[in-house]
Amino acid sequence: MTETDSIGGCGYPLGFAVHAGSDRPAVLGVGGGSSIYTVEARKFSGGGHQKEAVVSEGADGAVWRLSSDEGRHLKGTDLAPFPLGFFNAGLHADLAGRIVALARERSIEIGRLGIDLQNSYWMTGSFFKGDGEGFAEPAIADVSLESAAASDAVAELVADAVLASPALAAMRTALTNTFAIYVNGRRREVRTMVASTAPDAADPYVTYAEPPSPAGETLPDLITKTGTEQEGDVAPAPAGTTSRIIRIIKGVSSLVDGGGATETETWLELPGMSHFALKSDENRDRAGAPSGLALLSAGIVFCFMTQLDRYIEHMKFNISGVRIVQTSPYSTALRDGRLVGAAAPVDTHLFLNGQEDDETYETLMRIAARTCYLHATLAAALEPEVRVTLNGDRLA
Numbered sequence: 001m002t003e004t005d006s007i008g009g010c011g012y013p014l015g016f017a018v019h020a021g022s023d024r025p026a027v028l029g030v031g032g033g034s035s036i037y038t039v040e041a042r043k044f045s046g047g048g049h050q051k052e053a054v055v056s057e058g059a060d061g062a063v064w065r066l067s068s069d070e071g072r073h074l075k076g077t078d079l080a081p082f083p084l085g086f087f088n089a090g091l092h093a094d095l096a097g098r099i100v101a102l103a104r105e106r107s108i109e110i111g112r113l114g115i116d117l118q119n120s121y122w123m124t125g126s127f128f129k130g131d132g133e134g135f136a137e138p139a140i141a142d143v144s145l146e147s148a149a150a151s152d153a154v155a156e157l158v159a160d161a162v163l164a165s166p167a168l169a170a171m172r173t174a175l176t177n178t179f180a181i182y183v184n185g186r187r188r189e190v191r192t193m194v195a196s197t198a199p200d201a202a203d204p205y206v207t208y209a210e211p212p213s214p215a216g217e218t219l220p221d222l223i224t225k226t227g228t229e230q231e232g233d234v235a236p237a238p239a240g241t242t243s244r245i246i247r248i249i250k251g252v253s254s255l256v257d258g259g260g261a262t263e264t265e266t267w268l269e270l271p272g273m274s275h276f277a278l279k280s281d282e283n284r285d286r287a288g289a290p291s292g293l294a295l296l297s298a299g300i301v302f303c304f305m306t307q308l309d310r311y312i313e314h315m316k317f318n319i320s321g322v323r324i325v326q327t328s329p330y331s332t333a334l335r336d337g338r339l340v341g342a343a344a345p346v347d348t349h350l351f352l353n354g355q356e357d358d359e360t361y362e363t364l365m366r367i368a369a370r371t372c373y374l375h376a377t378l379a380a381a382l383e384p385e386v387r388v389t390l391n392g393d394r395l396a
Contacts, residue, residue: 005045007052007067007079014067014080015222015278016214018054021062021287027166027330028291029284030101030339034331035061037297040204042323043305049076051305054204054212055294062287064294065212067223068302071273072234074310081223081276082268083302084249087374088119089264089278090296091139092253094167096262097282097292099143100255102161102339108153111146115253121373122244128314130363133370136377139171139384146391155395158388163340166330167296170343174381180349181365188358192366201325201349219261219288224277232271247373259283262292297328300346300374307368308350317364319354346378 007014026033035058044050049070056063068083070076081089092115103110120137143158162168180196181188187200238245251266260282267275281289301324312319329344350365369375388395 007044007050007069010211010213012065012214013222014224015290016065017062017216017218017287018065018212018214019063020216021057021060023058023060024284024287025058025061025291025293027058027293027332028097028282030105030164032331032333032339034329035293037293037328037330039297039301039324039326039328040207041298041301041305041326042204043309049074049306049309050079051302053298053301054208055290055298057291057294062290064290066290066295066298068298070306071268071270073237073270073273074306078274079225081266081278083299083306084119084121084247084268084373085251085266085276086278086295086299086302087377088117088249088251088266089253089280090292090294090299091119091141091167092117092251092264093262093280093282093292093295094165095141095143095161095292096253096255097260097280098161098164099158100258100260101282102157102164106153106157108149108157109147112144113255114144116142116144117251117253119249121247121249121376123371123373124244128311130367132367134373134376136373136380136382138382139168141384141386142389143386144389151390151395154390155388158386160338162384162386163338164332166332166341166343167292168384169341170296170330171377171382171384173343175343175345175378177346177348177369177375177378179365179369180347181361182349182351183358183361184353188361190362192362193369196347196349198327198347198349203351204323204325205321205351219256219279219281221277222279222289226265226275226277228267228275230267230269230271230273234272235270259286261288293328293330297326300328300378301326301348303374304348304368304372307372308364311364311367317354317356317360319352319356319361319364321351321353323351325349325351
């Protein structure tokens with residue numbers, strides 16, 4: 001890997017603000033609104049699974065540069081959070097932010113808020129034979145609060161926050177996502193997937209001819225490697241199986257302050273896997289860190305890119321320069337007096353360079369989408385299981 005074209009090549013942190021923005025996304029907080037999150041991502045040129053994404057929070061919101069990698073089980077360098085960790089942290093942050101915002105609106109004092117949230121995924125078939133398929137299970141969340149409020153008020157608060165979360169809505173709603181593909185600078189027809197009807201996206205190589213650089217004040221240490229590892233030795237991930245390959249992602253989060261900032265520690269439940277901590281800020285009046293929806297959206301792109309990279313490497317395709325532009329629409333609206341979150345289909349525009357035929361490029365895109373755990377998550381209807389503990393007592 002070249003000195004500069006890597007996660008640490010420019011000497012910047014794993015996550016930082018590229019642009020402060022003039023207004024936080026309307027979808028945050030307790031009011032109704034809609035926002036489109038745009039992720040522009042690329043793989044670093046030196047190989048492995050190092051990637052970066054520039055995430056724009058709506059039309060006028062902050063813009064963030066986020067770094068991702070894979071663990072050693074996938075031949076990654078383990079320098080930055082894995083894609084599924086971004087998604088897990090995004091669920092944490094969006095749910096915690098909704099709880100804090102609704103509690104403030106209802107004058108419910110919260111002394112402490114913690115969330116323990118698990119995502120589970122599994123795969124059947126062989127990834128490299130092309131018959132692999134990824135699946136996801138509903139998220140399981142344990143929400144723990146300290147408050148002098150009545151238990152029924154707290155139970156209602158959490159239930160309403162779950163309903164208001166566009167991140168959880170993206171899981172509970174089966175979405176038909178759309179795709180576009182560009183090869184050597186020219187858009188090609190998509191024949192075997194649902195084709196995007198959006199206009200051509202701008203190639204990230206053109207948009208970011210120079211690497212993004214930090215700008216503006218943020219919370220310290222937005223993304224860190226904690227130094228904690230799961231016990232045991234790392235084993236290479238199998239390419240296929242005749243039974244389920246299970247992947248469990250765990251995360252624990254707590255409030256950084258009372259304004260809606262959270263920190264989530266997340267990890268993959270496998271021997272030797274590293275823990276990473278990601279900060280998020282849901283406050284409408286500041287942009288101290290990416291919102292949970294920004295982390296979530298970036299995780300989807302990073303996961304898809306990992307599957308693209310693995311298949312290109314295995315098949316020894318003459319394909320390089322993987323980059324993606326993805327738009328993810330989220331909204332909240334009042335319905336019968338309750339705030340309801342929603343997510344619309346994700347639109348993915350894939351850019352590639354190479355000398356393969358059109359069928360090969362689309363096969364690559366199709367197999368990567370089918371085996372990507374987060375595209376599988378979006379395509380399924382997965383109602384979360386949320387349990388609440390108040391002052392140490394589990395609520396019924």
